[in-house]
Amino acid sequence: MRGISVIQGTIAPLNQANIDTDQIIPKQFLTGVTRTGYGINLFHNWRYLPGPKKLEDPSFALNQPEYQGASVLLTRENFGCGSSREHAPWALADYGFHAIVAASYADIFYGNCINNQLLPVVLTSAQLDLLFTKVAQNPKVEVTISLSEQFVSCEELKFEFDIQAHHKNNLLKGLDAIGQTLELDDKISAFEAKRPSFA
Amino acid sequence: MPSTLYEKIVNAHLVEELGDDLLLYIDRHLIHEVTTPQAFAGLDEKNRRVRRPDLTFGTMDHSISTKSLALDACGPLNQLQLNTLAVNCAKHNIPLYPVGHKNQGIVHVIGPQLGLIQPGMTVVCGDSHTATHGAFGALAFGIGTSQVEHVLATQTLKQSNAKNMQVKVNGKLPLGVTAKDIILAIIGKIGHAGATGHVIEYCGTAISELSMEQRMTVCNMSIEAGAKAGLIAPDDKTIEYIRGKEFAPVGKQWEQAVTYWQSLHSDADAIFDTVVELNADEIEPQVTWGTNPGQVVGINQNVPSPASFSDSINQDSAKKALKYMGLEAGQSIQDIAISHVFIGSCTNSRIEDLRAAAKVAALGRVVDGVTAIVVPGSVAVKAQAEQEQLDKIFINAGFEWRLPGCSMCLGMNDDVLGSEDRCASTSNRNFEGRQGRGARTHLVSPEMAAAAAISGKFTDVRKLGA
Numbered sequence: 001m002r003g004i005s006v007i008q009g010t011i012a013p014l015n016q017a018n019i020d021t022d023q024i025i026p027k028q029f030l031t032g033v034t035r036t037g038y039g040i041n042l043f044h045n046w047r048y049l050p051g052p053k054k055l056e057d058p059s060f061a062l063n064q065p066e067y068q069g070a071s072v073l074l075t076r077e078n079f080g081c082g083s084s085r086e087h088a089p090w091a092l093a094d095y096g097f098h099a100i101v102a103a104s105y106a107d108i109f110y111g112n113c114i115n116n117q118l119l120p121v122v123l124t125s126a127q128l129d130l131l132f133t134k135v136a137q138n139p140k141v142e143v144t145i146s147l148s149e150q151f152v153s154c155e156e157l158k159f160e161f162d163i164q165a166h167h168k169n170n171l172l173k174g175l176d177a178i179g180q181t182l183e184l185d186d187k188i189s190a191f192e193a194k195r196p197s198f199a
Numbered sequence: 200m201p202s203t204l205y206e207k208i209v210n211a212h213l214v215e216e217l218g219d220d221l222l223l224y225i226d227r228h229l230i231h232e233v234t235t236p237q238a239f240a241g242l243d244e245k246n247r248r249v250r251r252p253d254l255t256f257g258t259m260d261h262s263i264s265t266k267s268l269a270l271d272a273c274g275p276l277n278q279l280q281l282n283t284l285a286v287n288c289a290k291h292n293i294p295l296y297p298v299g300h301k302n303q304g305i306v307h308v309i310g311p312q313l314g315l316i317q318p319g320m321t322v323v324c325g326d327s328h329t330a331t332h333g334a335f336g337a338l339a340f341g342i343g344t345s346q347v348e349h350v351l352a353t354q355t356l357k358q359s360n361a362k363n364m365q366v367k368v369n370g371k372l373p374l375g376v377t378a379k380d381i382i383l384a385i386i387g388k389i390g391h392a393g394a395t396g397h398v399i400e401y402c403g404t405a406i407s408e409l410s411m412e413q414r415m416t417v418c419n420m421s422i423e424a425g426a427k428a429g430l431i432a433p434d435d436k437t438i439e440y441i442r443g444k445e446f447a448p449v450g451k452q453w454e455q456a457v458t459y460w461q462s463l464h465s466d467a468d469a470i471f472d473t474v475v476e477l478n479a480d481e482i483e484p485q486v487t488w489g490t491n492p493g494q495v496v497g498i499n500q501n502v503p504s505p506a507s508f509s510d511s512i513n514q515d516s517a518k519k520a521l522k523y524m525g526l527e528a529g530q531s532i533q534d535i536a537i538s539h540v541f542i543g544s545c546t547n548s549r550i551e552d553l554r555a556a557a558k559v560a561a562l563g564r565v566v567d568g569v570t571a572i573v574v575p576g577s578v579a580v581k582a583q584a585e586q587e588q589l590d591k592i593f594i595n596a597g598f599e600w601r602l603p604g605c606s607m608c609l610g611m612n613d614d615v616l617g618s619e620d621r622c623a624s625t626s627n628r629n630f631e632g633r634q635g636r637g638a639r640t641h642l643v644s645p646e647m648a649a650a651a652a653i654s655g656k657f658t659d660v661r662k663l664g665a
Contacts (some may be wrong), residue, residue, distance in 0.1 A: 018491055020491070027609045027633075028610075033280055050636065081391065082628060083326075086237075106425060108422075115343060166218050166220045166357075181352075183359070186543060198456040
């Protein structure tokens with residue numbers, strides 16, 4: 001897997017808290033058996049008008065021309081709550097997002113992002129307010145997110161963010177997590193030898 | 200140093216400390232058709248094997264019909280997903296309980312029913328409601344598909360330490376108030392993300408009083424408060440529930456297991472990062488009014504006004520929720536008419552749930568214009584219910600009696616609601632579109648769902664005299 005270090009691009013704003021994974025990718029699109037092709041149905045029920053024709057709802061932010069091609073999704077607290085479906089980060093990445101900037105994330109979703117090279121950045125609500133204002137003033141404003149140096153910058157704004165060292169390392173290097181663990185095979189076997197027989 | 204139950208289970212499964220990550224051994228891996236195909240494909244790509252097929256158990260539940268045993272009953276995509284699971288399990292020697300098998304059912308119903316879930320275990324599944332199994336004092340949590348692949352290949356998982364939250368439910372639950380009402384009241388109190396980053400341990404007299412099935416209902420919805428997992432320390436009820444089950448230890452191993460299980464509890468002086476207390480006597484039957492499970496009130500209350508919330512984010516969420524739900528602030532919950540009733544899901548589809556709902560259903564008939572379905576959680580639950588003739592009570596009262604599966608909880612099959620349909624549902628999520636695009640979900644207990652079916656609107660089940 002590729003690693004990520006710096007992400008530069010424009011922002012798509014979704015100014016709403018508690019966006020759950022059922023909104024990110026509704027259940028009718030979970031029947032796939034591959035990891036690809038979910039982007040077209042990202043935010044399906046908000047993005048498309050009812051009916052089979054997939055007509056775009058012009059009022060939805062992602063459909064507005066100025067936000068096309070955005071690589072950073074700007075949103076609010078508790079993003080990705082609900083179902084554990086990894087189809088959610090698959091859909092976000094497949095659509096073209098490389099990073100999400102929010103006040104907080106649900107735990108399972110956060111882990112799923114790390115495992116899919118999608119950078120989940122946490123900023124404070126006050127910092128998000130300033131970024132939302134920037135995008136409102138200029139929808140094509142460029143944002144830079146440096147994972148290695150842990151900051152988000154947008155014109156004169158510059159915010160540092162925290163990320164756990166092992167998450168950062170995995171994202172930077174695009175490591176094969178399973179391959180790393182398989183190198184600990186001796187330790188796993190030793191643990192198995194000690195497990196109680198009733199388990 | 201004093202430890203919580205969560206910390207004890209983590210320590211007992213620590214394979215290796217990797218910086219701020221812990222590599223934990225996984226005792227039980229439950230799998231189903233929706234979140235595994237890509238994991239198996241990933242293994243195949245790298246020629247990796249399943250390390251412990253003997254600790255992995257599969258079932259079909261999410262994508263299946265509740266009207267037919269045919270795998271193609273819900274279309275070719277569902278069929279492909281179900282067949283993919285069957286092929287993958289056969290290839291890797293993983294036991295699978297497919298549609299038609301006596302052990303088939305919703306993954307979180309069959310795990311406990313088979314005795315697969317035991318105190319002190321680590322249990323994972325690619326499903327956020329895996330927290331259900333915490334009712335046994337097991338550390339159980341939902342994982343993504345990449346993690347499913349990691350567990351298949353290594354039988355371990357990297358985890359960061361979670362914080363500890365204690366939720367103490369004191370007092371005694373009033374008659375007609377259920378485990379579902381306890382957990383909805385807890386989520387209402389701490390909020391939809393109130394336990395993010397935490398493992399909750401539920402305790403207190405009202406929790407001790409609950410049966411194992413009721414404890415599963417409480418732990419099931421831990422994720423709806425954002426918690427990583429929910430736990431209840433094992434006691435005599437836990438041990439008696441497991442005794443004699445298909446996968447329960449026997450003979451000398453049973454004795455060793457029981458001795459170990461009895462040692463599993465938080466130390467008296469263990470430190471919790473957060474402590475929340477509720478009084479069970481004050482809980483009334485709960486009904487959600489919004490589009491997340493924290494947007495909930497008692498049956499005798501009114502739909503709240505967005506202005507009553509303290510911050511702009513919650514005010515905004517409430518406004519959006521009222522619009523989607525087609526409700527007015529100040530409206531009495533008991534004036535909300537429903538069009539559908541769903542009794543089922545990993546939260547409330549066990550035999551005690553069906554008994555409780557049937558008792559209320561027997562008091563009347565499903566109101567004209569209301570569609571009500573009952574979906575047992577497993578083949579075994581269905582058989583038990585039929586032996587007790589609960590199916591006849593439901594059918595005579597105008598309910599449909601279906602085959603086991605996840606069904607309308609998420610509608611990956613054809614049990615889907617239409618736009619503006621309004622459903623009293625015993626499931627766990629009232630998110631926008633969860634049961635169908637534009638559909639409106641109100642989460643309630645099985646008793647309250649049955650009461651809504653025979654009343655056509657939300658009703659305080661305690662007034663029906665069941």
